[in-house]
Amino acid sequence: MWQLLQTQSCKVARQRLLLSKSNAYITNILKAKPNNVFKRHLSDVKEGLENSAKSNSYLICSPWKLCTGVGIGLAARLMYKDSSALCKAQKNTRIIQRRLNIQDDSAKFDWKRLIEYLKPHKWLLAAAVASALTVAFLNVYIPAMLGTIVNVLAGMKSNPTFDFIDEIKLPALKLVSLYIGQAAFTFLYIHLLSQVGEKVACQMKQDLFVSILQQDMAFFDRERTGELVNRLTVDVQDFKSSFKQTISGGLRAITQVIGSAVSLLVISPHLTALTMVCVPSVVIGGTFIGSLLRKLSREAQSQVEKATLVAEEAISNIRTVRAFAGEENEAQMFGNECEAAADLSMELGLGVGLFQAGTNLFLNGMVLGTMFLGGHLMSTGQMSAGDVMAFLVNAQTVQRSVAQLSLLFGSVVKGVSAGGRVFEYINMVPQMDSSGTKTIKYHEFRGDIEFKNVTFAYPTRPDVNVLRNFTLKLPAARSTAIVGSSGSGKSTAAALLERFYDIDRGQITIDDVDIKDFDVKWLRGRALGLISQEPVLFATSVRENIRYGKPDASDDEVYKAAMTANAHEFISGFPEGYDTLVGERGMALSGGQKQRIAIARAVLKNPPILILDEATSALDSASEKVVQTALETAAKGRTVLVIAHRLSTVMNADLIVVLNKGRIVEMGTHDQLKKLKGYYWNLIKQQDQETESTSRAL
Incomplete structure (x- = not known):
């Protein structure tokens, strides 16, 4: 077939x-x-x-x-x-x-929450709106005064006895007062709207950041950091700009269109009829072209964001880029994105130029047509020179206002879309139930931990169970090590104990209390201390990084924690001591130094339970010995859960648990497991072979 x-x-x-x-x-x-x-x-x-x-x-x-x-x-x-x-x-x-990089832009705008943000500033907003409307009314009245002045000037030629100063004094003073009022109220509404917009945007940004911080770990597994930062910065900024433009420009333009249209009818119905024939067709055409330009503008902006993401990713991972000699490739990718953005921007510039040229041509044609027909009406005595002048200014006011409304529509759409994305995350409710309130007094805390038939799969991979019927007791004040090959679920057990995720089935208890019943802040802030494989330090001083575990700690407590972590000596050797800046992610420090500062940070809050998630796996042998000594000192008198890849670091553990594909296959001490010649023995043999191969290569 x-x-x-x-x-x-x-x-x-x-x-x-x-x-x-x-x-x-x-x-x-x-x-x-x-x-x-x-x-x-x-x-x-x-x-x-x-x-x-x-x-x-x-x-x-x-x-x-x-x-x-x-x-x-x-x-x-x-x-x-x-x-x-x-x-x-x-x-x-x-x-x-x-x-x-297509995303769903269907996030709904939360008008109710916007009203809540505006309520505290309602009087400022009302004053700003009133000022904007006042400016609009003044803009409508100014052409009439200009027409009066033109009539005075025209009367000089026909009446030789005409007293110019007396006739022009009053209209001129009125016009000057209108200009001063226009300037004053323009300043007022811009200033007030700026205050309201900035305060609302500031509160939105704070609420958005708090909401992001409260989301589950699964949320951060799904979302890109660049996208979250983009919502905190670009989307909030777009919404703020749109809000201010809509309130000021929108109200002013609508008022001016209505007021000027009435003035046009009063001045000359004949000229108004001509204008009403021309303006709508041009406005419709301009709106259509404007929509195309706005679409092209969004595409150009989206392309610029893609170029920014490429640059952000390359800069944030510069060590990886440098290690793989990827500078040329990254530069080429960035160049391609920039060229695509430039092409779109050039197309946009061409369209804007044609649109602006057509608009200017129409305006000039309307001026010429008004003067021609107005001159004819003047010759028949139906209009004066001042009436023609007033009509011309009012007609231009209407045209500018309608054009502004057309452009404003795109800004409103952009602002509503940006605000919808911001409100989407602000209103997002974490799926994990963190309503627990239980705590254990420090002197009553034993530190017995038990995993009971725990089954868990990560939310981003719901079909893959990382732990299956996992049951384990960690006795108080003892060290328990979990070992196994990569992907066996070792670090997952530590993450579940920290309650970064909720388990699918089973139960995890501390001192016979389900961890779901504990106050989450107390559990992570006081009961548990975590030291991970790659500790992340903040771009501030050594002192503040250690104090992060207990913000109200005194300097003496910081020094004591550093001594316990075997870090005081090298910190004191820095030119600025504890005030030394560590750089972004602690890049100014070695791996061993960062790890010991992380240990001091965990020790400072004096947690009864210490979790060591492969705390020495990224260190060389010399640094590992120093850090291991610090860990042994910090672990005294605490319940310790050690997640380890290097078996040499768990030989002295009170209990060693061997995991394979999410299940416990062996348990015992180091000597007991070696005698079994099972999984643990094979792991030791495999690591010895790797060490021997590395030694030969060196």
């Missing part, structure tokens, strides 16, 4: 069959109600398929119209007939997906 379809005489039949199947496939996807952007792009593909079927030609459409591997793979099979072209299309798929 397929051989028959591949013959020259059946190419059209084969094409129609493929197009029919592909069209039905996309129709089924659209029925599943994908997000708006995905739906729009799939609709474009569907339209292309239908057009191809009608014209009996192969599908011809831009790959940039396609979004996701489904659409691109579908189009590739229809567009490319040989294997080399198909491979090229598949290679471009990843680039297209990355550049499109």
